[in-house]
Amino acid sequence: MPLSLFIEDWRGWLAEKAAATVKPSRLISAQPGGELPAMLRRRLDDAGRATCDILRELDPKADAPLVHASRHGDTTHTLAMLESLQRGEPISPTRFSMSVHNAILGVHSIARSHHRPLQALGACGDEFDALIYESHGYLMAGYPSVVAVFSESSLPAAYQGVTEHPGTACVVGMRFTLNQGRAITVSKPGQGTSPTPINVLNWLNGETAFLDGRQRWHLEQE
Amino acid sequence: MTETCNQALELELKRLIIDALELEDITPADIDPSAPLFGEGLGLDSIDALELGLALQKQYGIKLDSEADETRRHFESLAALQALVEARRVN
Known part of the structure; x- marks a missing residue:
C-alpha cells in the first residue's frame, strides 16, 4: 500500500556559523529559546531550545502528537557526566x-501545557524514516496532524571523526497530515545513507530532488 | 570587619547558586537574601535542591541529609544558607 503523507509546514534552525553559509527558507532565529520560561530554558542547549521553538511554531495550540528524534542527543553533557x-x-x-x-519534549510539554502523546526516538542514522513511519501511525490512529522534529546538537571534540555527524548543531521540524500540503512519495529503496537535519532542510527547500534514507523520498514541489 | 566578611560570603553564595544552577538571566543583585529560594521567590525546583546540595559539598565540605527537615530549613533562603555555611564549613 503506498504511503499517503503530506507536509503542511516546516521550520529549520542552524547554529549561527552554519546559518551564514546555508540558507534554507523558513529558518527560525539563530539565537533560540526566547519564548521559553527562563527557568526551563537554562536546562537546554541551543539545539534543545530551537527544538522547543519549532514545536511551538508548528503546534501553536499544543494539540498535536509530537515526535522528536536525535541520533546522538546532548553528547556534550553526557560526556561531561562520564568524565565526572x-x-x-x-x-x-x-x-x-x-x-x-x-x-x-518533557521541557516543552511543561512550558506549553501539552498533554498529547510525546515520543522520543534514536534510530542509529534512520531517524528520518523512523519519524515518517511514527508520524504516519499517529495520523492513521485519527489525529489530524503530527509534528516531528529532528535535531542534532554540536559534537564534543572527543567524538569528532569517530561518528557520523552533520558538523554543526541543526534542527528541522515538519507538520505532517494525511491530505494537506505537499505530498511525500517513495520511488524505491534508498542508498542506506543516514540523512541529517541539514539534508532534510535542503530537501524541503527544493535543493535536492530526493532524500535517501531507508527509502528514496520525494517531495511535491510548491 | 565581620560585616565585610558576611557581605563577601553572601556574594560568594549568590554566585555559587547562579553558577551551579545555570541561572543565566539572574545577577547577584536579583537574589533577595531573605526571599524563599524554592517555589516562590527565586523559583528553584527539587532538582535544584539536589544540585545545590552537591555544590555545598564540593565548595565547603558540608554534607546534608536530603530527607531531613533541618535541610529544608537551611534551604529556605540565602540568609539561612549563609548561616549554615558559617556554622558548618570545613574548607
Whole structure:
C-alpha cells in the first residue's frame, strides 16, 4: 500500500556559523529559546531550545502528537557526566535528570501545557524514516496532524571523526497530515545513507530532488 | 570587619547558586537574601535542591541529609544558607 503523507509546514534552525553559509527558507532565529520560561530554558542547549521553538511554531495550540528524534542527543553533557565518573566525582543531578532522550519534549510539554502523546526516538542514522513511519501511525490512529522534529546538537571534540555527524548543531521540524500540503512519495529503496537535519532542510527547500534514507523520498514541489 | 566578611560570603553564595544552577538571566543583585529560594521567590525546583546540595559539598565540605527537615530549613533562603555555611564549613 503506498504511503499517503503530506507536509503542511516546516521550520529549520542552524547554529549561527552554519546559518551564514546555508540558507534554507523558513529558518527560525539563530539565537533560540526566547519564548521559553527562563527557568526551563537554562536546562537546554541551543539545539534543545530551537527544538522547543519549532514545536511551538508548528503546534501553536499544543494539540498535536509530537515526535522528536536525535541520533546522538546532548553528547556534550553526557560526556561531561562520564568524565565526572571517571574522576570519581559525583555527577550533576540536573545533568542526570536531563540525560534521558525525551528530556527536550518533557521541557516543552511543561512550558506549553501539552498533554498529547510525546515520543522520543534514536534510530542509529534512520531517524528520518523512523519519524515518517511514527508520524504516519499517529495520523492513521485519527489525529489530524503530527509534528516531528529532528535535531542534532554540536559534537564534543572527543567524538569528532569517530561518528557520523552533520558538523554543526541543526534542527528541522515538519507538520505532517494525511491530505494537506505537499505530498511525500517513495520511488524505491534508498542508498542506506543516514540523512541529517541539514539534508532534510535542503530537501524541503527544493535543493535536492530526493532524500535517501531507508527509502528514496520525494517531495511535491510548491 | 565581620560585616565585610558576611557581605563577601553572601556574594560568594549568590554566585555559587547562579553558577551551579545555570541561572543565566539572574545577577547577584536579583537574589533577595531573605526571599524563599524554592517555589516562590527565586523559583528553584527539587532538582535544584539536589544540585545545590552537591555544590555545598564540593565548595565547603558540608554534607546534608536530603530527607531531613533541618535541610529544608537551611534551604529556605540565602540568609539561612549563609548561616549554615558559617556554622558548618570545613574548607
